[in-house]
Structures are given as C-alpha cells and as structure tokens.
Amino acid sequence: MIEKAMIEEYGWDAERAAQFEACAGPGLVPGRVVRQARDLSTLMTPLGELAAEVSGRFRHEASGPADFPVIGDWAVVEPLGEGRGLIHALLPRRSAFTRKVAGEAVEAQVAGANVDTVFLVSGLDGDFKLRRIERYLATAWSSGAAPVVVLNKTDLRPDLEAVIAQVEAVALGVPVVAVSALAEGGLAGLEPLLVPGRTIALLGSSGVGKSTLINRLLGEERFRTSSMSDATAGRGRHTTTTRELVRLPGGALLVDTPGMRELQLWSGEESLDRAFGDIEALAARCHFPDCRHEGEPGCAVRAAAEGGLLDGRRLESFLKLRREARFMELKKDAKARRQKEKAAGREFAARLKEVKRNKPRYQ
Numbered sequence: 072m073i074e075k076a077m078i079e080e081y082g083w084d085a086e087r088a089a090q091f092e093a094c095a096g097p098g099l100v101p102g103r104v105v106r107q108a109r110d111l112s113t114l115m116t117p118l119g120e121l122a123a124e125v126s127g128r129f130r131h132e133a134s135g136p137a138d139f140p141v142i143g144d145w146a147v148v149e150p151l152g153e154g155r156g157l158i159h160a161l162l163p164r165r166s167a168f169t170r171k172v173a174g175e176a177v178e179a180q181v182a183g184a185n186v187d188t189v190f191l192v193s194g195l196d197g198d199f200k201l202r203r204i205e206r207y208l209a210t211a212w213s214s215g216a217a218p219v220v221v222l223n224k225t226d227l228r229p230d231l232e233a234v235i236a237q238v239e240a241v242a243l244g245v246p247v248v249a250v251s252a253l254a255e256g257g258l259a260g261l262e263p264l265l266v267p268g269r270t271i272a273l274l275g276s277s278g279v280g281k282s283t284l285i286n287r288l289l290g291e292e293r294f295r296t297s298s299m300s301d302a303t304a305g306r307g308r309h310t311t312t313t314r315e316l317v318r319l320p321g322g323a324l325l326v327d328t329p330g331m332r333e334l335q336l337w338s339g340e341e342s343l344d345r346a347f348g349d350i351e352a353l354a355a356r357c358h359f360p361d362c363r364h365e366g367e368p369g370c371a372v373r374a375a376a377e378g379g380l381l382d383g384r385r386l387e388s389f390l391k392l393r394r395e396a397r398f399m400e401l402k403k404d405a406k407a408r409r410q411k412e413k414a415a416g417r418e419f420a421a422r423l424k425e426v427k428r429n430k431p432r433y434q
C-alpha cells in the first residue's frame with residue numbers, strides 16, 4: 072500500500088490515481104516534479120523526494136521537448152534506491168503553460184504543467200507596461216490556467232488608484248491585486264486565491280519581485296532575490312535557473328519560474344478572444360462578418376477607437392499580437408509539413424528495402 076499522504080499535499084487526487092493505476096506496473100510510484108534543473112528532476116513521491124532522469128525508452132519515444140518532464144508534472148517513477156529514480160511516463164497534463172522557445176526555432180517550451188492559477192506579476196516601477204500585461208494575459212488564457220494580475224511594488228507608486236484602473240481596463244474579468252512584497256502591503260488580497268492543493272505559477276520579467284513575494288508568503292527567505300545576490304556575489308542581477316515548486320504553510324503550491332526575457336505566443340489566434348473580449352464584442356457590429364479591423368468600411372472596432380470608446384493603443388496591441396499568432400501558425404504548419412514529408416520519405420525507404428528483401432529470386 073502506497074503512502075498517499077505525502078503526495079496528496081502536492082495535489083494528488085482520485086483522477087490522477089486512476090490514470091496512474093492504468094499505466095503503472097508493480098514497484099512503480101507516482102511523483103510530482105517539485106524541482107528542475109536541466110535533465111534532472113526532483114520528484115515528491117510516497118517514498119519522499121527522488122532525483123530522477125527519464126528512461127532511455129522515454130527519451131527515444133518523445134516527439135519533442137514539450138514531451139519531457141517540467142515543473143508541476145506528475146510522473147510514473149521507478150525507485151532505484153539511494154534517493155534516485157527513473158521516470159517512465161508522464162500522466163496527462165491538465166494545463167500547460169507553453170511559450171515559444173527563445174530565438175528562431177519553431178518549438179514549444181512548457182514552462183509549467185498542471186498549473187491552476189497564474190499570477191502575472193508586474194512591478195509598478197520604471198519598467199511598468201500595460202501592453203506587456205495584455206501579452207501575458209493572451210498567453211495565460213491559452214494555457215488552461217486562470218490568470219490573476221499581481222501588481223507589485225505599490226510602495227513606489229503614488230498614483231496607485233489611477234494605475235489600477237488602467238490595468239483593470241485591459242484585464243477584463245481577471246482579478247487585479249496590488250501588493251508590496253517588500254513592505255508586506257496588500258498581501259491579504261492574495262489570500263482567497265491561495266487555496267490548499269492549488270498550484271499557482273508566478274510569471275513575470277526578472278526583477279518584478281516574484282522571489283520576494285514567495286518568500287513573504289512562505290515566511291522565510293527561501294529564494295534568493297536580486298538585491299541579496301547583488302550584495303553577496305558583488306555582481307549584477309542574478310538569474311534563477313532552477314525551477315521550484317514549494318508548499319505554503321496554508322497548503323497552496325507555488326511555482327517560482329526564472330524571469331522571462333521573451334514571452335512569445337505559441338497558441339493561435341483563438342487565444343486572443345478571451346484576452347480581448349471587448350474587441351470581439353465590438354466586432355459583432357462591423358459591417359463585414361469577417362472584418363479584420365484593418366481599414367474596411369463600416370468597421371465598428373475602428374469607429375470605437377476613433378470615438379475614444381476603445382483605447383487606440385489597445386487596438387494596436389491586439390492587431391500586433393494577432394499578426395504574431397498568425398505568423399506562428401504559419402511557421403508551425405510549415406514545420407508540420409516538413410516533418411510529414413520526412414516521415415513519408417522514411418516510410419518509402421523502408422518499404423523499398425522491404426520490397427527488395429522480399430523480391431522473388433528467379434534462378
């Protein structure tokens with residue numbers, strides 16, 4: 072009998088137990104990835120923490136980077152003794168926070184799996200940008216996790232109410248919570264969201280205060296923050312390379328992710344509908360049912376922007392993200408085509424070999 076208490080605190084439930092029973096053999100245990108550095112994952116299992124890599128077969132059968140374990144994944148693990156294990160399979164992900172890998176490659180990168188809520192953290196200091204919040208929201212909606220906008224560093228912002236109103240205008244139907252992690256202000260606003268067993272990922276650029284916020288909620292200085300590392304290492308801003316999932320005293324599970332330099336959309340256009348519901352609603356009144364709001368006559372969206380009902384910068388931001396999403400779709404299609412052609416080529420070569428081997432020999 073497996074000791075379940077340990078993993079129940081990490082979000083284990085009946086549905087996952089059924090999925091595990093369906094694919095696990097004798098001697099295998101379930102585990103959740105709570106720490107991740109390169110190829111090595113640390114999993115919380117009924118036997119305690121196990122450090123594990125994927126099996127050779129897992130690696131062989133994976134169709135791309137998105138198939139490999141990430142923070143928050145549930146896995147089928149073979150304990151190898153001495154705190155080590157081997158990952159044989161992953162349980163189906165309920166949500167996956169996916170972005171495009173940095174650079175040119177058309178490859179998805181899963182930044183976290185089985186996340187219920189995403190805290191999109193922005194700092195209210197010099198680098199604050201509404202347009203970035205719009206981009207984050209579009210990505211968050213497509214992940215399957217529910218977004219919450221967290222505005223940090225309220226202590227640096229005298230015009231707080233005006234900023235919150237601006238953010239609420241772009242974060243339609245999404246909770247906006249303003250806090251100061253440093254001065255411990257407004258943290259009570261986050262409490263209703265910190266439900267036991269719920270997995271929450273903090274996302275935001277480096278320096279917005281994600282680690283500081285998690286430390287406050289944990290009640291201990293668990294994660295290094297940039298000022299601390301500046302002081303101790305005598306260099307510039309440090310970058311976290313390890314991802315970690317921690318359990319708060321109240322039972323909520325928090326994922327600290329390294330700062331994201333680049334957050335490119337991976338999903339298609341449809342993910343924009345939720346982030347830009349106001350534009351979708353206006354579009355219903357455009358003259359052409361398939362209006363692109365790019366200068367067509369009778370465009371209700373343009374009219375709203377010109378009449379001041381819709382912020383022109385918000386419309387621009389929507390059109391830009393839509394172009395980006397379409398471009399991504401095209402690149403994905405092209406890649407899929409190339410892969411299909413390659414597979415077809417391989418199949419043909421295999422068949423040819425087969426035919427040659429079976430060719431009747433006439434003497």
Ligand SMILES: Nc1nc2c(ncn2[C@@H]2O[C@H](COP(=O)(O)OP(=O)(O)O)[C@@H](O)[C@H]2O)c(=O)[nH]1
Binds near residue numbers: 253281
């Ligand atoms: N003034 C102010 N500074 C903060 C606040 N929260 C974090 N910081 C500072 O912002 C810097 C970056 O914080 P850190 O938690 O490392 O950011 P991360 O990169 O998002 O994890 C550090 O110097 C923190 O002390 C806040 O609420 N107010």
Ligand SMILES: [Mg+2]
Binds near residue numbers: 281282283311330
């Ligand atoms: Mg950090």
Ligand SMILES: [Zn+2]
Binds near residue numbers: 358364365367369373
């Ligand atoms: Zn239109």
